[in-house]
Amino acid sequence: VCKIILHHLVQLTFTQDNACEHWDAIVEHAKRLQNSLGRSVGLTTAACDYFSTIQPCLDNPKLIEFARFEETLKSAHQDFLTGLLSRGAFQNLFEQELSRAKRHERNTTLIFLDLDNFKNINDEHGHLAGDEALKQVGHILSQRKRKEDIACRYGGDEFVILLPETNKFMGLLVGKKIHDRINKLIIHFNGADIHVSCSGGVASYPLDSDDTKGLIECADRALYKAKSHGKHKLCLFSEEKRTFTRIKLKRDVTIRSLAIHDTENISKSNNISEGGILISCSSSFDIGTRLELQIPLKDKSNMTIIGSVVRVEKFDTNLYDIGLSFLSLNSTATSTETLAEYVLQQLA
Structure with missing residues (x-):
């Protein structure tokens, strides 16, 4: 319990024994502060003072409303526009999933999606229309991905989906369902019907690369191949220059x-x-x-x-x-x- 309370109060992590020792010391420190100041002192204040002066663990402590702190954590973890994972949060999970795939000798597939002609939507209909397109694409990814899949807004109009324990064949099938749904998307905005489409690339561990950076690069190259073949397509990564990957x-x-x-x-x-x-x-x-x-x-x-x-x-x-x-x-x-x-x- 002491370990959990301390982490909640000052965001510091201790072993269970150390946490109990520090907690007893903080309670005694709060009593001394109350006697010295002649008024009540909360445990949060006592803990901050204790870890700043008695057992210095906080170099530059700041006061922040906890609700605001949780909101900040959420914004760092989640893309505010689409509700998908942020790029930073995705990268951490990507590293973990690839390590797990290596440890258990499993396949992992990555799908890289990019909206076609997204700049034209912004230029012709305004950035609010572009935002609405991104929101609805994010909703499609959330609804159409499998429970175990990890979806992220990678940046701008780029999206990434990680498919754990999925080989390249099945990754293509999962990707096709999502890709086809996005290509049927029509945004109704200010009286205009805006058609949305995307291109995509699929790469797989360990077939195409054995690290996160390499897998992103392979999927990105497959995406470029889809773009160069007229867009609206989903292509598998391959070193061969073919329309269809064998x-x-x-x-x-x-x-x-x-x-x-x-x-x-x-x-x-x-x-x-x-x-x-x-x-x-x-x-x-x-x-x-x-x-x-x-x-x-x-x-x-x-x-x-x-x-x-x-x-x-x-x-x-x-x-x-x-x-x-x-x-x-x-x-x-x-x-x-x-x-x-x-x-x-x-x-x-």
Whole structure:
């Protein structure tokens, strides 16, 4: 109890034994002050005087209203406009989470978001409109992130989300849901409808970097890639200069050509992306040929994908690298974005 009271009164931390000794001394010091001054002396006053003169621990003590002190602590921890964590508070948690990921050998993913053309909102509609956009984006992040995720306003119109114990696949899926919701945001301000969108980058520990600074830089580079490809996009970090980042996927895949009555062929998948899949096959196919793929899932069921051949390359091993773009899933036509999200979610 003494340890807690002292920390509350003077923001100093002691061991339990030292705290009790100091507390007894403060009570005696308060009595001496009361006898000397001829009036009552509060324990807060006695504690400050004790730690300033008897046992100097306070170099430059100041009086502050406790409610104001709590408000100051809150403002240092929380962004006043969006209610998200401040950059400083986030950095502390980021270091802790990455240390925990290293200690337990877990994945951690970082998403870096930046609003598109935010300066135009301020210039055309005023800074209050810009503030409203930031508030609503902050609200989306708070509502759409998972309970364990950590969201922060990193600065200006930049936002960061840390996803503990999340690999790069799942980080992309979490990020897509938030990214898509922000891109549908419309701010109604002074009779105007202001459309808000953002670009984003995704990087993961330990795949892309093993420290906080490196992970921020990787996610920022992926963000720049999204901006350079027309904005409104969410990109995975990769050293490769591709529109879609490839992810390794080594599985047996059953393929069948839909152009002819062909027997099934067992092939090997090499990697997968948001746009398609690369397989190794003993047979060659013409560009544009539609192939049906059966990909085994974790629950021992199969996922059927129909793709169009967009690349064929032969190697010395008499195997062909066949690149396919996604067309449909389980014989049902669907958008490429929905298909890619489903595939990544099933294979993650």
